[in-house]
Amino acid sequence: METAFLLEKLILVVVVFTITLVIAMYSTLAERKIAGFMQDRHGPDRAGAFGLLQPLCDGGKFFFKEEIIPAGAHKGLFIIGPVIAIITACISSAVIPWGQTLTIGDASIKLQVAEVNIGVLYIFGVIALGVYGIMLGGWASNNKFSLMGAIRAASQSISYEIGLGLSLIALLMVTGTLSIGEIVAQQSGFVNWNIWSQPLGFLIFVVCAFAECNRVPFDLPECETELVGGYHTEYSSMKLGLYMFSEYINMFVSSALMAALYFGGYNFPFMNDLGLSANWITIIGVLVFFAKIFAFIFFFMWIRWTLPRFRYDQLMRLGWKKLIPLAIANIVLTGVIILIKDTFF
Amino acid sequence: MQSLSNRKKVLEQKPMNFWERIYLPAIFKGLSITLRHFFKKIPTVKYPEEVRPYSKNFRGQHSLKRDEEGKERCTACGLCALSCPAEAITMTSAERAKGEEHLYREEKYAAVYEINMLRCIFCGLCEEACPKEAIYLDGPHVTADYLRKDFIYGKDKLVEPKFDITKLAKD
Numbered sequence: 001m002e003t004a005f006l007l008e009k010l011i012l013v014v015v016v017f018t019i020t021l022v023i024a025m026y027s028t029l030a031e032r033k034i035a036g037f038m039q040d041r042h043g044p045d046r047a048g049a050f051g052l053l054q055p056l057c058d059g060g061k062f063f064f065k066e067e068i069i070p071a072g073a074h075k076g077l078f079i080i081g082p083v084i085a086i087i088t089a090c091i092s093s094a095v096i097p098w099g100q101t102l103t104i105g106d107a108s109i110k111l112q113v114a115e116v117n118i119g120v121l122y123i124f125g126v127i128a129l130g131v132y133g134i135m136l137g138g139w140a141s142n143n144k145f146s147l148m149g150a151i152r153a154a155s156q157s158i159s160y161e162i163g164l165g166l167s168l169i170a171l172l173m174v175t176g177t178l179s180i181g182e183i184v185a186q187q188s189g190f191v192n193w194n195i196w197s198q199p200l201g202f203l204i205f206v207v208c209a210f211a212e213c214n215r216v217p218f219d220l221p222e223c224e225t226e227l228v229g230g231y232h233t234e235y236s237s238m239k240l241g242l243y244m245f246s247e248y249i250n251m252f253v254s255s256a257l258m259a260a261l262y263f264g265g266y267n268f269p270f271m272n273d274l275g276l277s278a279n280w281i282t283i284i285g286v287l288v289f290f291a292k293i294f295a296f297i298f299f300f301m302w303i304r305w306t307l308p309r310f311r312y313d314q315l316m317r318l319g320w321k322k323l324i325p326l327a328i329a330n331i332v333l334t335g336v337i338i339l340i341k342d343t344f345f
Numbered sequence: 346m347q348s349l350s351n352r353k354k355v356l357e358q359k360p361m362n363f364w365e366r367i368y369l370p371a372i373f374k375g376l377s378i379t380l381r382h383f384f385k386k387i388p389t390v391k392y393p394e395e396v397r398p399y400s401k402n403f404r405g406q407h408s409l410k411r412d413e414e415g416k417e418r419c420t421a422c423g424l425c426a427l428s429c430p431a432e433a434i435t436m437t438s439a440e441r442a443k444g445e446e447h448l449y450r451e452e453k454y455a456a457v458y459e460i461n462m463l464r465c466i467f468c469g470l471c472e473e474a475c476p477k478e479a480i481y482l483d484g485p486h487v488t489a490d491y492l493r494k495d496f497i498y499g500k501d502k503l504v505e506p507k508f509d510i511t512k513l514a515k516d
Contacts, residue, residue: 038379041389306379307372 004107012113013094020093023297024248025055031248031301038305062241070234072142081137082235082242088130089249095119096256097181099266099286103279111286112181119180120168123257124161127212131157133246134221138231149230152312153214153221159319160211160218166327167204170334171261174198180257184265188272193264200330202262204323209254211319214247216304220312255296256289263292404467406484407460409504412450417504418479421455425471425480433464434471450477458503462487462496 029044029051036043047053069078096119099111116122131154138150174197175183187193195202211218222230232243259265266285274281310318364370390397399405410418421438439456441449448454465487471480490496 034383037383037387040382040385040387042387042391045391302376302379306375 008107008109009113012109012111016093016098016113017090020090020249020252023252024245025059027248027251027297028058028244029054030297031304034298034301035305038302059241062238065237067237067239068234070142073234074140074142077136077140078234079239081133081140082239082246083133084136085130085133085246086242086249088126088133089246089253092123092126092250092253093256095122095180096253096260097184097265098289100278100282102282110181111282115179115181117177117179117182120172120178120183123180124165127157127164128161130246130250133243134231137235137243141231141234143234145227145229146231146233149221149223149227149233152223152227153231156211156214156218156220156315156319159316160208160323163204163319163323163327164208164212166324166331167201167208168261170201170327170330171198171205173331173334173338180260184260184267187264188267190264190267190269193262193267195262198262198330198334200326201334202258204327204330205262206258207318207323209258210300210303211315213250213254213300215251215300217307217310218315219309220315223309251297251300252293255293255300258296259289259292265289265292404469404482406462406487407465407471407480407482407498407503408484409455409458409500410479410481411505411508414447415507416446416448416450417454418450418477419455419458420451420453420477420479421458422453422476424474424476428470428474429465430468430470431464431466433461433466435459435461455500458500460498460503462498463493 032054033043033051044051044054047057069075094113095116097110097112097115102109102111114122134153134157135150138146138148138153141147171183171194172178174194175186177183177186183194210216214221220230222232224230227233232240235243266282266289268285268288271281271285276284412418421436423436423438426432426434426436435457436455436459437457438453441452441454467482469482472482487496
């Protein structure tokens with residue numbers, strides 16, 4: 001029993017890890033392709049059919065580039081920086097429920113790596129750790145521009161984490177649980193999706209998630225105009241690649257989180273009326289979940305090639321003066337509605 | 346102060362109204378614009394495989410023409426060199442010897458004909474000046490090279506390749 005459980009989890013971890021990495025890898029290609037199409041040109045199409053080998057070429061290039069560690073840098077922290085960034089990005093996918101239970105023989109496998117009942121808190125903890133990667137990298141470079149970029153990144157992350165948390169509290173008030181698995185399970189069908197009860201919360205969540213992922217229009221940590229390059233100015237070769245890669249993994253995970261928390265995760269309309277066996281519904285559910293994730297990833301890229309970058313004071317004003325009060329108002333509103341529902345209906 | 350030109354415009358910044366201040370309508374408008382481009386036909390030409398045709402009056406590399414029987418038209422009169430504003434063309438004339446009647450159309454011909462492609466400005470005046478219709482700028486682009494001396498194009502590069510008269514008659 002114990003070994004079977006470990007084996008099951010191990011396989012699941014490896015599969016989820018692989019899928020995460022592959023999706024992050026091909027997100028880089030998708031990003032360039034989508035950018036191309038939105039700007040009336042082809043994206044990369046030289047390596048392989050439709051440029052499908054482009055991510056491999058990019059990876060190879062990153063590995064073979066010269067690696068430079070600045071003379072005044074703190075070598076240990078300089079190396080640990082991107083490592084922390086990529087590890088925190090990877091481990092946050094552990095609590096996301098990818099599907100319902102899969103039954104093979106008499107063994108039933110739940111398609112979720114860690115079924116913890118504080119999943120939302122875990123995600124928040126891990127996201128908060130991600131700032132360390134950026135901050136350490138910027139500080140250890142011994143470059144004032146990097147340090148400035150890192151400080152900007154850190155204060156941005158921390159500011160928007162508040163908005164993110166507050167927008168989620170309203171959601172937690174509706175669902176009454178911190179377990180992501182259970183939040184998804186509650187949203188069966190189509191009418192029960194949390195987006196219908198929490199539209200404002202979702203909007204705040206999306207904006208904050210963009211800021212947390214350092215994506216346009218909140219990509220202030222990277223700033224080739226003001227601070228040479230941002231927190232990763234001194235990084236070269238695969239260490240820079242890891243920073244970039246962790247950004248794409250973060251994008252994938254937050255897309256998954258948005259799909260799970262607000263758009264019903266693996267649930268799809270009429271899933272219980274189709275008369276299919278449980279395993280088939282699980283498999284379709286996983287596919288539906290990934291379709292939702294891809295839609296959100298596309299949305300991320302769509303925004304990137306539409307909106308210009310914020311100015312830093314505008315960013316801070318939006319975060320502190322607009323989103324946080326709005327999120328608190330959303331909490332109050334949700335509380336009032338719940339109170340009315342409980343007393344009168 | 347009174348405007349001198351009477352074209353002065355006062356820029357006024359009106360305070361934004363509510364919908365402008367929450368930005369979302371503008372963002373959705375922008376998103377719809379980029380999404381429309383997503384479905385547009387891409388005008389990009391995939392260059393090495395796909396070459397865009399030049400316009401009819403594109404002036405490319407010069408070529409020295411032959412007549413219907415494959416003889417060189419140029420008689421080394423020097424009018425092209427004279428008309429050239431960049432002084433890129435130089436030539437040495439020679440007299441046609443016996444037995445060379447099938448090579449050159451008239452008694453005088455260009456033994457050496459050189460165009461310095463670094464000087465040439467592709468104005469086309471040589472084309473216009475030529476009384477014998479011997480020079481046209483109908484070639485391809487002049488390609489890049491490593492040495493300056495390689496940009497001086499001699500007759501080996503300029504004269505049209507010889508063609509088979511019998512094949513020409515058939516067409």
